[in-house]
Amino acid sequence: MxxxxxxxxxxxxxxxxxxxxxxxxxxxxxxxxxxxxxxxxxxxxxxxxxxxxxxxxxxxxxxxxxxxxxxxxxxxxxxxxxxxxxxxxxxxxxxxxxxxxxxxxxxxxxxxxxxxxNPEEGQFWMYVSEEEVREAIISDPSIVEEGLKIIDVEKPVEPGFVDLYARDKNGNIVVIEIKRVKAGEDAVKQLLSYVEAFRAKGIRARGILVAPSITENALKLLYLYNLEFKHVDLKKLYLSSAKRRARFKQLTDYI
Amino acid sequence: MxxxxxxxxxxxxxxxxxxxxxxxxxxxxxxxxxxxxxxxxxxxxxxxxxxxxxxxxxxxxxxxxxxxxxxxxxxxxxxxxxxxxxxxxxxxxxxxxxxxxxxxxxxxxxxxxxxxxNPEEGQFWMYVSEEEVREAIISDPSIVEEGLKIIDVEKPVEPGFVDLYARDKNGNIVVIEIKRVKAGEDAVKQLLSYVEAFRAKGIRARGILVAPSITENALKLLYLYNLEFKHVDLKKLYLSSAKRRARFKQLTDYI
DNA sequence: AACTTTATATCGCTT
DNA sequence: AAGCGATGTAAAGTT
The missing domain is CATH 2.70.180.20 (Protein Yojf; Chain: A;)
Known part of the structure; x- marks a missing residue:
């Protein structure tokens, strides 16, 4: 330049x-x-x-x-x-x-x-996007629950799209909503609307909200509606990619 | 500096x-x-x-x-x-x-x-914010409807706060939701939840969504729920303040 | 082109 | 600190 x-x-x-x-x-x-x-x-x-x-x-x-x-x-x-x-x-x-x-x-x-x-452009990568969390869960569903089988991704359901659509080891339908950041009441309501769409058709469906954390109000709402929360550790997920481990070590050394 | x-x-x-x-x-x-x-x-x-x-x-x-x-x-x-x-x-x-x-x-x-x-700070004003639209309606409720009387501002209702709470010329309670930008389905759902809170108590309440425009899907949803839409012209509202008219003329001259 | 959803959203305000 | 709503949100993806 x-x-x-x-x-x-x-x-x-x-x-x-x-x-x-x-x-x-x-x-x-x-x-x-x-x-x-x-x-x-x-x-x-x-x-x-x-x-x-x-x-x-x-x-x-x-x-x-x-x-x-x-x-x-x-x-x-x-x-x-x-x-x-x-x-x-x-x-x-x-x-x-x-x-x-x-x-x-x-x-x-x-x-x-x-x-x-004439600036040099360089390249830019963003890691640990919501999509990456989803990809990680698809490639290893045990992150959410042992014995889970992913059936579909971003399946269209009445009010929009569920992030993941799966079946648990007992054969129940499981709707999974993923948030990369702390989940709020909105995320719970969104998951609820997906699960309700199944329940309205008489299909028993579980709903799991997957996020690194959740607000207190959202958790209360979640329990009220009989939904579940699964904590996911972004740092762990990030580290699970071998390619990035070296770079990450370097960064954490700074802190 | x-x-x-x-x-x-x-x-x-x-x-x-x-x-x-x-x-x-x-x-x-x-x-x-x-x-x-x-x-x-x-x-x-x-x-x-x-x-x-x-x-x-x-x-x-x-x-x-x-x-x-x-x-x-x-x-x-x-x-x-x-x-x-x-x-x-x-x-x-x-x-x-x-x-x-x-x-x-x-x-x-x-x-x-x-x-x-030592930079000079200067001052900064933002015009035609949602707050300004609200202020304009408060000072002249006929922008929304003839004979409207504002009773309360940001009134707390079960799911949150209604922007404006009013009574029409026939004595009906009117809940007003204001959007400064094109209103989507979210805005309709929000208004609905406020109106429902009144209707649940057996109080007849009208719901008016005030915005410069609305998406087609949102408008359908609005009619489905028996709510109303009122177009508001931001430019007109902006111009109605005499102080700003001179400056505005100068700016539009540039275009 | 219109609409919906996401974002390292940011930012300000209230609790 | 956490929650909530507005933003000239911008930007990306989908219909």
Missing amino acids: DVGVVIPETLEEARAHIAEALERRSWITIAALCKAWYEGRGASEATLGDRIVMVKPDGSIIVHGHRGFKPLNWQPETSAITVAIENSMLVLRALRRTPREILVLECSSVYAILIAL | DVGVVIPETLEEARAHIAEALERRSWITIAALCKAWYEGRGASEATLGDRIVMVKPDGSIIVHGHRGFKPLNWQPETSAITVAIENSMLVLRALRRTPREILVLECSSVYAILIAL
Whole structure:
């Protein structure tokens, strides 16, 4: 990646550099004192303040304030970004067609511009997604219960989809709902609706909620409806993949 | 805001600047070639690639790749961030206590460091939030229906809180559920549960779902349960505030 | 294109 | 700390 830094003397100089960088579809980071307006699905206004603005080659624009993980303003994929000097201000406009929305930045000072070209992409993997938990249970159903046999995956049932549809060692139908994060009342209600769909047809069905943990209220609700909870250890599951064990050791060493 | 830019010659120089900036709780933006690992609620790995890393004074850390609105990795508010040279790499570690998670960046090159101190905060307003829609209806209930009288706001009812609780011109109790975005089946079910709570007590109650639009499935469900839908025009509502009209004109002129 | 579901959701507020 | 609801949620998958 080639990185250039500009400390502009004037707004016109800043405008010229940003215009050229936009033209070349660079990855631009701007530190500036500016106001911001957004209008589209909602509407917002930010008074004069210091911001760091990032424009990516794909047209996404992100305006950060000095705190918080979330940007103050943004535009996921714009159809057009323009830069101009108006009334002695550097004005950036990012337009989006669907939904129709606009973000306007009015900069009174530009402290620095960082322009990056030809970035190395690298690759990215997410592990232990809900899908991975499901895959792990499919390949080893004993994680949930001894003697369980998976019959179907994401089976369509009246209110939606059950994550897993199985039979226990006694021949009972078992509906399994998987949550990768702590299960709340919603998850219980969802599982209940699946189980009810079977019970309504006169079929006896067990319902098991599989999650790393569950809230107290959700557990009460679960027992009330005669459903079951099965704790699953994500860390264990993650480690069960031999390929990842080495990397994990390295990470835990840090902690 | 004071902004300094460093183009480090060596990783050790980069480390020293970042360490000092972290110490001073600066707002740091780093362009670097690095690998990343995350582990906590999930787990991820990113191979060597060019990234822009932002560390804010409150400890939030955001790692951006060259495309997409979302960062590759992040940590909302960390309890500790450290920087060190290990095996000829600049290693940044961001720890979070609750939930317990860790983000590790291993940089093999640091292209540029942007360090900002004492940023001007500025102020930020969000308009046309659900709360604003509610406020507008409270101050003018005829938006929903002629002759409506608001009795209570966020009234607790068995399954939760109704947004607005009113009486129509015929004396019927009216439960109002507000959605700022297109209403889906969830919104209908929510409204239904509130209305049912009244009907269970033998009180006749109408249920009105107020939203800018509604999905087809949700509308069918609504009619099935004998509930009502009232369209509300967010733009109109937004414009009805005289203070904002001038600004809005200016913005739409841009489009 | 509309709709549904997920997310390392985040964030703010209340209990 | 846990629960609950809104978000300019965004993004991905499905109908």
